[in-house]
Structure formats: structure tokens, C-alpha cells
Amino acid sequence: MSLAPVRGRPPRDLEPPRDLARGWYVAGRSSHVGRRPRAAVVAGREVVLWRAGDGAAVVMDRFCPHQGAALELGRVVNGELRCTFHHWRFDGEGTCVAAPATRRVPRGASARVHPSWEGLGYVWTWVGSADPEYPPPHFPHLDKDSPAHRRYRFAFDTPAPARRVLENGFDVPHFPVVHGLADGLRLTWDTKEDPHTIAARITTDAITLPAPLDRRPGGLGRLCLHLRSTPSYQVLTFELNDRPVAHELLAVTPVAQGRTTMHGWTVVPRAGGLLGSSPVFWGYRLQHWWGTRADLRIYRDAGETDGSINTADDEGVLRFRQFHRRWTGRGDK
Ligand code: FES
Ligand SMILES: [Fe+2]
CATH class of the missing domain: 3.90.380.10 (Naphthalene 1,2-dioxygenase Alpha Subunit; Chain A, domain 1)
Structure with missing residues (x-):
């Protein structure tokens, strides 16, 4: 079975790697992150990769913070990721900007977005601490x-x-x-x-x-x-x-x-x-x-x-x- 993270359905319930160093890791190939959101697993964490309105790649928690639908089943609409279940929409910062079935967007509603950088043909994500502690690769x-x-x-x-x-x-x-x-x-x-x-x-x-x-x-x-x-x-x-x-x-x-x-x-x-x-x-x-x-x-x-x-x-x-x-x-x- 291929272990590559963005090909097909990612495996579920994986144990995070032991003794993983804090650092920049490949979340997926740039060419795989396009119009459709793609699921991936990095360091045991299930994420979804997609492109926001400005074209920037986003690495976001895979499951919708509303009722847990898998966000790769949603669509990118006007640069926002729209969940397939109740059409809540998230911007590239993870902020919920629309929740059509409710009267107003719940205060503070957001999906977790992880630090990322795109370059050298890959989307990279920082793992292990809240903020990057060293630069992504120079090649x-x-x-x-x-x-x-x-x-x-x-x-x-x-x-x-x-x-x-x-x-x-x-x-x-x-x-x-x-x-x-x-x-x-x-x-x-x-x-x-x-x-x-x-x-x-x-x-x-x-x-x-x-x-x-x-x-x-x-x-x-x-x-x-x-x-x-x-x-x-x-x-x-x-x-x-x-x-x-x-x-x-x-x-x-x-x-x-x-x-x-x-x-x-x-x-x-x-x-x-x-x-x-x-x-x-x-x-x-x-x-x-x-x-x-x-x-x-x-x-x-x-x-x-x-x-x-x-x-x-x-x-x-x-x-x-x-x-x-x-x-x-x-x-x-
Ligand atoms: S589960 Fe995503 S909008 Fe409801
Ligand atoms: Fe070797």
C-alpha cells in the first residue's frame, strides 16, 4: 500500500511518530493541491490541503469544527473552503466566514490552520510547536x-x-x-x-x-x-x-x-x-x-x-x- 499522503483516501487513526523533531515536513506535492481539497496525514494528524483566494496553499485540520464532516468532500468556492455538510465556509486563516443554515456565524468559529510554506514543488508544514523555529529549505x-x-x-x-x-x-x-x-x-x-x-x-x-x-x-x-x-x-x-x-x-x-x-x-x-x-x-x-x-x-x-x-x-x-x-x-x- 502506498503511504504517500495525498494519493487516494488517507489511512485513519494513525499513531503519531515517536521522537519526531520539530521541523518543516512535506505535506504534499504542489501539483496535487489545486481546485479540489485533498486529505493528507502528516505526523499522525489528519489535514486537508487546499488553495485560498490568493492562491496560497492552506494546511487545515481535516474535520469540520461544526459536525466533523471531512473537509476534502467540500469545495473551494470564491477562495473559501465550503464544507459539504451544512455549507459553512472557511477562509485561508481558518476563520468561519459564513454559516448559511444558522442565523449568524458562531463567535470564534474557526478551523485550525497549521503553519505552511510552499516552494520547491511541495507544500510544507511546520510540525512540533506553534510557530516555525527555523526556515524552510533553500535549494x-x-x-x-x-x-x-x-x-x-x-x-x-x-x-x-x-x-x-x-x-x-x-x-x-x-x-x-x-x-x-x-x-x-x-x-x-x-x-x-x-x-x-x-x-x-x-x-x-x-x-x-x-x-x-x-x-x-x-x-x-x-x-x-x-x-x-x-x-x-x-x-x-x-x-x-x-x-x-x-x-x-x-x-x-x-x-x-x-x-x-x-x-x-x-x-x-x-x-x-x-x-x-x-x-x-x-x-x-x-x-x-x-x-x-x-x-x-x-x-x-x-x-x-x-x-x-x-x-x-x-x-x-x-x-x-x-x-x-x-x-x-x-x-x-
Ligand atoms: S459539518 Fe461542516 S458545516 Fe456542518
Ligand atoms: Fe545509504
Whole structure:
């Protein structure tokens, strides 16, 4: 069953994810939020996504505050969401602006609206506290005026918690084992600029492909993976011999406990026109798909615990978890 939140009827009565960090999460794709309201589940909370009169996406509690009808059964009329049951209408702030069957709109009648931001092809919502505590993602590689590139979007469902998805890039010892990268990867922490970001570089001087594909001494050259993560989304840049090969935005929808959807974009800069970039683009895309499948297979049956035995090589994951914990209910704020 697909876990993506805005396709078809969302599942009901889901347990909120445990240990979820406060942050910006994907509520749905922008292209799915149009003339008709759409139901979604984010962090176990049932919501409805729709567009108000000014075109802004709205993330609102799914059930009408009057008698509880599901609001995705209603319609957007003149930029207001009209409930199907008694035709109460709500504006983009959630305020009830009309209640035709009653003499007047009950004082203070409103539906709960959650903080949201639209960008990068998604509607995002802030989860975990009343107001956003850090900005939504900045990923300029998708901008029209960024250097020529090819790109693709991805989405994968997994039972793993959001934290496991986000910590994977910091898990240095899994790269040689699961993804076939050379041994001898080095992890270097970048200076922290703000409390909501953790950043590091993972480097190797000689990245190699499997033997039949790569016979050059020293392999393809130097690889550097730049990781910059918040508690809820991250940006990765892969460099080969100091040139960017791919930029990736990795975001998540924590649907509920045991249900997460990974979303994102990969942008591959063009090198030497369409033909010149095709092998790099398709090579990157294939290894990304293959590598993600390998990670997902492990996530699928992994235990929920953090594990109990760690070594110095697990520093990347441990430090990410420590950072992440500060943004959950478990950590110091
Ligand atoms: S339940 Fe929505 S208007 Fe009555
Ligand atoms: Fe991985």
C-alpha cells in the first residue's frame, strides 16, 4: 500500500511518530493541491490541503469544527473552503466566514490552520510547536536562472522513522558495505553556523567503480559528499574531483509511527550539452535508485532502538542523533 499522503483516501487513526523533531515536513506535492481539497496525514494528524483566494496553499485540520464532516468532500468556492455538510465556509486563516443554515456565524468559529510554506514543488508544514523555529529549505539549484542542469524527483515509502532516513548520509561505515564505495572515507565536521544545522564532509581520494567498469589506477578520482542537515530536511552535494556531480534535496513526510515517505529532488549539472551530460545523469540516477533500494531494504526490518554498541567509526550517526534529539521532546531545547 502506498503511504504517500495525498494519493487516494488517507489511512485513519494513525499513531503519531515517536521522537519526531520539530521541523518543516512535506505535506504534499504542489501539483496535487489545486481546485479540489485533498486529505493528507502528516505526523499522525489528519489535514486537508487546499488553495485560498490568493492562491496560497492552506494546511487545515481535516474535520469540520461544526459536525466533523471531512473537509476534502467540500469545495473551494470564491477562495473559501465550503464544507459539504451544512455549507459553512472557511477562509485561508481558518476563520468561519459564513454559516448559511444558522442565523449568524458562531463567535470564534474557526478551523485550525497549521503553519505552511510552499516552494520547491511541495507544500510544507511546520510540525512540533506553534510557530516555525527555523526556515524552510533553500535549494537554489532548482531555480530557473541556476546553471543548466537535468533533474528528477523521487519518492519512496519506508516504515523507518524520519530520523533514520536523515542520518543515513552521516553513517560513514555503511558506504563501503552497502553502496560499494572505497574504504578509507574521512568525515570532517563543518563549523556549525546555527543551532538548526549540522554539516559535514565525507571524502575519499580514490573512488572506484566495480572492476569491469573502472580499470584506471586510482579509479574515478576524489569524491566529496557535502551534507547539510536540519532536523527535518537536508541538502547533499556530491563532488568528483572538486566539480559538483549532483545536488540533492532530501525531505520527508512523517506520515505516522512506522510510515514515512522520503521525497526530494536530484539536480545534475549539465556538462558539455545534452549528450555530454546524459551518461552522468543516467549513471547518477541509476546508482541513486540502486543505493536507495539497498538502504530501504535495511530500513524495512530494522529495530527501532538506536543500537547499544557503537564504535568511533559511528561518530557521524551518533552526532546526528545527538543533534536531532535536541529537537525532539526527548532532548534539551
Ligand atoms: S459539518 Fe461542516 S458545516 Fe456542518
Ligand atoms: Fe545509504
